[in-house]
Amino acid sequence: MTTVTTPVNVIRRDTPVGRTRVIGGIMIAMALFIMWVFAFGASSKATSIITFNPLNTSGGAPWTLGNLTVPSRLSDVVLALIALGTGIETIVRIPAKRVMARFGFVSVLFLLGLFVWTVRSGGPSPTNFIDLTDILVNASGITMVLIYGSMAGIMCERAGVVNIAIEGQFLGGAFVGAIVASATNSFVFATFAGAIVGALLGWVLAFFAIRYRSDQVIVGVVLVTMIGSLTNFLNLTFLTPYQQFNTGVTPNSIPIPLLDKIPIIGPLLFNQNMFFYLMYLLVGAMSFGLFKTKWGLRVRAVGEHPQAAASVGIRVKGVRYFNTILGGAIGGVGGVAFIALHGQFNPGFTSGLGYIALAALIFGRWRPAGAVVASIIFGLTSMLASGLQSFNVPVSSEILGMFPYIITIAVVSGLIGRVRAPAADGIPYKQD
Amino acid sequence: MSENKPSIWQRYLSANPVTISFLAILLGFIVGAGVIIFSSADVLHAWSQIFNSPGGILHALKVTFDNVGAAYRAMFTGSVIDPTTFWHALSTGSGWDAALTPLSETLTYAAPLVIISIGVAISFETGLFNIGANGQAILGGIAGTAFGSMIHLPMFLHLPLTLLCGIAAGAFFGLIPGVLKALTGAHEVIVTLMLNYVVAFFLLYSLLSTPLQLPGQANDLSRVILPSAQLPTFFNTATTLRVNWGIVIAIGVVAFGWWFLNRSTMGFDFRVTGANPNAARASGINPKKIIIYVFLISGGLAGLAGVVQVDGTTHSLDGGFLIGSAGIGFTAITVSLLGRNKPINVFWGAILFSALGVGGRIMQAETGIPLDLATIIQSAVVLFVATPVMVQEIFRLREGTVHTIQLNTKGWGS
Numbered sequence: 043m044t045t046v047t048t049p050v051n052v053i054r055r056d057t058p059v060g061r062t063r064v065i066g067g068i069m070i071a072m073a074l075f076i077m078w079v080f081a082f083g084a085s086s087k088a089t090s091i092i093t094f095n096p097l098n099t100s101g102g103a104p105w106t107l108g109n110l111t112v113p114s115r116l117s118d119v120v121l122a123l124i125a126l127g128t129g130i131e132t133i134v135r136i137p138a139k140r141v142m143a144r145f146g147f148v149s150v151l152f153l154l155g156l157f158v159w160t161v162r163s164g165g166p167s168p169t170n171f172i173d174l175t176d177i178l179v180n181a182s183g184i185t186m187v188l189i190y191g192s193m194a195g196i197m198c199e200r201a202g203v204v205n206i207a208i209e210g211q212f213l214g215g216a217f218v219g220a221i222v223a224s225a226t227n228s229f230v231f232a233t234f235a236g237a238i239v240g241a242l243l244g245w246v247l248a249f250f251a252i253r254y255r256s257d258q259v260i261v262g263v264v265l266v267t268m269i270g271s272l273t274n275f276l277n278l279t280f281l282t283p284y285q286q287f288n289t290g291v292t293p294n295s296i297p298i299p300l301l302d303k304i305p306i307i308g309p310l311l312f313n314q315n316m317f318f319y320l321m322y323l324l325v326g327a328m329s330f331g332l333f334k335t336k337w338g339l340r341v342r343a344v345g346e347h348p349q350a351a352a353s354v355g356i357r358v359k360g361v362r363y364f365n366t367i368l369g370g371a372i373g374g375v376g377g378v379a380f381i382a383l384h385g386q387f388n389p390g391f392t393s394g395l396g397y398i399a400l401a402a403l404i405f406g407r408w409r410p411a412g413a414v415v416a417s418i419i420f421g422l423t424s425m426l427a428s429g430l431q432s433f434n435v436p437v438s439s440e441i442l443g444m445f446p447y448i449i450t451i452a453v454v455s456g457l458i459g460r461v462r463a464p465a466a467d468g469i470p471y472k473q474d
Numbered sequence: 475m476s477e478n479k480p481s482i483w484q485r486y487l488s489a490n491p492v493t494i495s496f497l498a499i500l501l502g503f504i505v506g507a508g509v510i511i512f513s514s515a516d517v518l519h520a521w522s523q524i525f526n527s528p529g530g531i532l533h534a535l536k537v538t539f540d541n542v543g544a545a546y547r548a549m550f551t552g553s554v555i556d557p558t559t560f561w562h563a564l565s566t567g568s569g570w571d572a573a574l575t576p577l578s579e580t581l582t583y584a585a586p587l588v589i590i591s592i593g594v595a596i597s598f599e600t601g602l603f604n605i606g607a608n609g610q611a612i613l614g615g616i617a618g619t620a621f622g623s624m625i626h627l628p629m630f631l632h633l634p635l636t637l638l639c640g641i642a643a644g645a646f647f648g649l650i651p652g653v654l655k656a657l658t659g660a661h662e663v664i665v666t667l668m669l670n671y672v673v674a675f676f677l678l679y680s681l682l683s684t685p686l687q688l689p690g691q692a693n694d695l696s697r698v699i700l701p702s703a704q705l706p707t708f709f710n711t712a713t714t715l716r717v718n719w720g721i722v723i724a725i726g727v728v729a730f731g732w733w734f735l736n737r738s739t740m741g742f743d744f745r746v747t748g749a750n751p752n753a754a755r756a757s758g759i760n761p762k763k764i765i766i767y768v769f770l771i772s773g774g775l776a777g778l779a780g781v782v783q784v785d786g787t788t789h790s791l792d793g794g795f796l797i798g799s800a801g802i803g804f805t806a807i808t809v810s811l812l813g814r815n816k817p818i819n820v821f822w823g824a825i826l827f828s829a830l831g832v833g834g835r836i837m838q839a840e841t842g843i844p845l846d847l848a849t850i851i852q853s854a855v856v857l858f859v860a861t862p863v864m865v866q867e868i869f870r871l872r873e874g875t876v877h878t879i880q881l882n883t884k885g886w887g888s
Contacts, residue, residue: 206663256861257879259603259663260811264860267804268853271846272509278844279513397667404664440679447668455660 062132062141069129069148073122076152080159081118088114088162091171096179096309104308109171114162121155146419153422160433167433178310180429183383184395185421186314186321187212190376191399192406192413193324197369198244199408200332201362202345202466203251206262208373209396210269211240215377217273220387221281223378224289229316232378240374241367243269248366252359255470266396274389281387290385293317317379324372329410341365345464348471358471394447398424401450408464416453423449489866489874491814494858497865498812499826502855506847507542513843514541545843552836553580553829571713576832578709578717582787584828585720586611586779587809590802591820592731593775595810598879599735600768601748606651606666607776608803609673610644612796614777615784616680617643619696619791622703624685629702636703637723637781644777645770647673652769656762662769670803678793686791694793705786720786724821727775731817734771744768776803804849805831808856811879827852 094107125148131137132144157172159165191208198205215236223232247265250256281288293315301312311318332338341361343351348358373396380392398420405419406412427442435442486493511517520537524530551557553576563573590607597604604610618640627635651665680686681694688695705723709715734741747754747764755761779802784791796802809827813820834848858865862876 250857250861250864254861254863255878260860260879261857263603263605263663263804263807264853264857268850268857271849271853275509275844275846275850276513278846394667394671397664401664401668438679438683440675440682443675444672447671450668451654451660451665454664455654455658 059136062136065141065145066129066133069132069145070126072148072152073125073129076118076125076155077122080155081115081122084114084118084159084162085164086113086115088164089170090114090117090158090161090163092157093171093173094175094305096173096175104303104305107305112158114158117158118155121151121158125151125155146415149419153426156430160430160435166436169433175306175309177425177429178306181418181421181425182310182314182318183421184424185417186318187376187380187383187395188399188402188417188420189321189325189414190317190372190379191396192403192417193328193410194240194369194373194376195400195403196328196332196408196410196413197372198247198366199403199467200345200464201341201365202348202464202469202471203248203362203366203369204258204262204468205244205247205366205369205373206259206400207243207247207265207269207370207396208376208399209392209394210262210266211243211370211373212377212380212392212396213266213273213390214239214243214269215374216381216384216392217276217377217387218374219378219381221287223291223381224287227291229293229378229382232381233317233320233375236374236378237371238374240377241371243374244367244370245363247370248363251366251470252362255472258468258470270390273387277387277389288387292385293382315382317375317382320375321379325410325414332410342464345466348466352473359473362471398446398450401454404463405453407462420446420449484872485874488872489862489876491819491876493871493874494862494865494876495812495814495819495823497869498855498858501858501865501868502851503546505854506851507546509847509850510542510545510843511538517541541841544841545837545847548837548840549830549833549848551833552576552840553833571715575714576836578715579832580825580829581717581721583832584825585718585724585786586783586796587802587805587828588721588724588821588824589727589782590776590779591806591809591813591824592727592817593772593779594803594806595813595815595817595820596731596735596741596744596775597768597772598810599748599815600744600764601751602655602765602768602772603663604648604651604666604769604772604776605663605803605807606648606669607772607779607806608796608801609666609670610647610773610776611780611783611802612673612677613647614640614644614780615791615795616677616686616696616780617777618781619699619784620680620686622699622785623697623790626700627702632700632703633705633785636699636785637778640777640781640785641774642777644780645774648769648771648773648776649766652766652773655769656765670801677791677795681791681793688790696791698790699785703785704789705782707786716787718786720782723778723782724824727778728817728821731820735815735817740767776806779806805852808852811856811859814859814879 089111090113092110092112094109096104128144128148132141137144157177161167161170161172163170191212194208194211195205218239219229219232219236222235223229226232243265247258247261250261251258295313295315296319298312302308304312332341340351340356343354343356344358344361351361352358376399377392380395381387384391399417402416402420403413405416406414424446427439427445430437430442431439517534517538520530520534524534527533555576556573559569560573563569590611594604594607618636621639622632622636625632625635647669650669651660651662654660654665655662678694681696686696688697705719707716707718709717735745743754743759743764744767746757747759747761751761754764780796783796783802788795805827806824809823810820812827813823830848830851831845834845837843837847838845860879862878865871866874866876
């Protein structure tokens with residue numbers, strides 16, 4: 043603790059006071075939900091088993107970890123009390139920082155409580171254990187695609203071009219990626235092909251947005267629909283008759299020696315396909331590039347105040363073209379990554395993932411690291427929607443399917459508090 | 475620019491909204507032709523053979539024109555009029571059903587499209603982007619079907635109340651993005667897009683669970699709307715002519731839209747906000763109130779479109795209701811951009827795109843070219859309409875009165 047005191051009015055809040063109270067209230071509501079529904083919804087004798095060994099050990103099993111058997115009701119009560127404590131602390135203290143971190147923590151407690159409740163012995167679920175590693179590994183695929191999408195968005199938006207066409211770049215990249223991967227059996231070629239198609243789509247967006255100063259949101263939405271129907275069209279005219287171009291090959295996992303043996307973390311982070319490792323490089327390069335290099339400073343200057351940037355000799359349009367094309371290429375690779383996950387191309391199968399990626403980058407405040415955290419949250423939610431069905435949860439699959447989208451709405455409605463986009467985001471640049 | 479008043483001919487060749495729209499449609503069809511050419515094995519094969527025989531290039535051109543021509547001919551005969559059946563009807567006096575069916579289908583599909591497009595146009599005119607019209611329409615359809623199929627009332631009450639149910643459901647669903655935007659600044663594009671997915675799940679849910687699902691049915695099918703709540707058709711239901719009172723409602727909505735935007739106080743406030751939000755705020759218009767009302771009205775009209783579709787045409791819901799190739803909501807966006815938010819132009823735009831959709835189905839049946847071509851053409855048209863300067867450059871038009879369409883909402887909210 044330093045002895046220097048900061049005047050109260052200088053504290054810069056991440057989240058306004060009123061909104062912090064609301065978030066604290068939501069946290070308390072979640073805690074009470076864990077208590078009433080999960081804790082008291084389980085009989086006092088029920089137990090839940092949490093396992094850590096992946097079910098699919100094709101790439102080599104990590105060192106085994108014993109199973110954890112816990113009493114269902116007691117553990118849910120404990121989880122509820124911790125969540126309640128955090129919620130009350132938030133409301134009473136109104137912390138200036140890390141409100142969202144607290145919210146994330148309570149969300150994780152909520153998920154744990156849910157898992158413990160769903161797999162309780164004597165419950166409706168056919169299995170009475172939950173595999174933590176498997177859940178995380180299952181969620182990692184969608185998370186990866188979302189991270190690619192949000193990086194594609196950040197790349198464009200930091201330079202002041204709204205890239206709402208991420209969904210279209212996904213679809214275009216996935217379509218071409220599926221063909222190239224099926225034809226050559228190589229995902230390296232597929233990645234290049236996807237990147238080229240994505241870059242082309244990025245160029246189209248840039249062409250309309252920069253050269254003709256069209257409304258970027260309209261152009262983006264139209265591009266998504268156009269690529270969506272074009273891939274539907276080509277799927278029917280080309281992939282349906284020539285199925286050898288849509289064989290559904292998926293890349294192999296590449297285990298990293300030794301690291302992949304660590305329980306939980308190993309299968310999750312170090313025994314994945316090439317797109318996962320490429321993603322590490324991408325996120326690292328973008329965080330470094332945007333915030334630590336001259337190039338990044340120029341990009342951000344163009345996104346914040348293009349006139350000022352132009353006055354010091356930065357070629358605003360050139361930077362915007364370059365970044366939008368690069369962002370498109372990243373989106374295209376994201377589409378190939380989605381194919382790597384999904385196998386076969388199906389029309390419209392990204393089902394709004396590109397827009398969720400857009401929400402993730404807003405949630406992450408236009409920073410790569412923030413977008414990664416947001417993508418993990420969305421990835422977990424999406425997995426939950428599909429994964430919970432196997433546990434016979436008494437909620438219909440259609441209602442569970444709405445979850446990721448509702449959470450996205452909650453996020454953009456400012457549950458996160460104040461977000462500030464790059465000042466010139468979406469505003470066409472007019473050279474004087 | 476010369477001082478003289480331009481001649482009529484010069485005015486036609488300047489970048490005015492009408493010329494730009496026609497040229498954009500033309501360019502859209504050219505793009506569509508390109509897609510047909512590059513996806514047709516016959517055409518590509520013919521072009522690969524042009525050096526193998528002396529008349530190769532002529533043959534390739536002929537194959538190209540045959541393919542593109544067959545597609546567009548099927549589109550036209552399927553949606554407007556088929557000269558052979560028309561002549562047959564004219565000369566023999568029988569078979570008028572078959573001759574008029576394409577037009578009837580076009581008007582049938584146009585009715586909900588006109589209504590929803592007016593709603594979207596009102597939101598555009600205010601500078602807001604309601605991409606959620608699709609979801610609002612589906613919810614309107616669900617509410618209308620529920621009321622029309624499960625409540626028993628005499629027709630003079632049942633029909634209007636069913637329509638009102640659809641309007642109310644759509645307006646309620648439009649209220650969500652409106653209120654969220656007004657209170658928290660959440661960008662309406664993301665919220666409405668996400669709500670579309672939520673509604674898609676809700677549609678399946680309601681079609682697969684007890685009250686609305688057709689009793690004894692395991693598939694995603696709803697109960698059938700009772701005759702007392704159905705929109706009557708103009709012709710005997712034994713014919714293939716399905717055109718119904720929905721088109722009359724649509725014309726009424728066009729009149730309402732024209733009155734609302736041009737003659738009403740609130741419409742004036744809307745347009746001022748759309749033209750310059752800062753000026754609107756300075757003159758005492760409450761922007762939050764405007765946002766909420768826009769989404770209320772836009773959503774209500776979308777809901778009406780949904781209920782008109784189910785009540786006039788299908789009489790029951792299935793899992794693909796209004797979703798189709800890209801969804802009626804997207805088509806509505808293209809229609810209102812094409813009509814530049816002027817209700818009367820929007821009406822003609824809706825007729826055109828409805829014909830494109832209806833003709834696209836016939837084209838798919840006759841030539842095997844997927845219906846998605848219609849959506850590709852639509853997207854291309856709207857891309858050109860949204861970028862008039864490009865059309866102007868392509869056709870070397872004079873400077874005119876047309877402006878690039880810009881939405882008010884920049885950035886991503888608070």
